[in-house]
Amino acid sequence: MVLANSTPALFDPLVLLGLLAIAILSSLVPHALEMTVLRQITAATFGVLMSLMPAVAAAAGLLLLGEALQLAQGAGIALVVLAAAGAARSG
Known part of the structure; x- marks a missing residue:
């Protein structure tokens, strides 16, 4: 080689x-x-889980690679997580 x-x-x-x-x-x-x-699972639940994937990827990047997020990126992820939680709660 x-x-x-x-x-x-x-x-x-x-x-x-x-x-x-x-x-x-x-x-x-x-x-x-x-x-x-x-x-x-239902399509709605699957959609909520898929919307959480960027938050999981950001957490993995932080923990495994040491990549820090900027404030706007963290706020955006937090808003997505809140929206996903709201959608799951309202059914």
């Missing part, structure tokens, strides 16, 4: 297998899980 020039490394079968695994794990598996959950 050549690291300075990445073109030969891309055609290495082991690298291609790793890239295929990443593609499956990063897109197919989450989509399949969402579709499975959608069959078991």
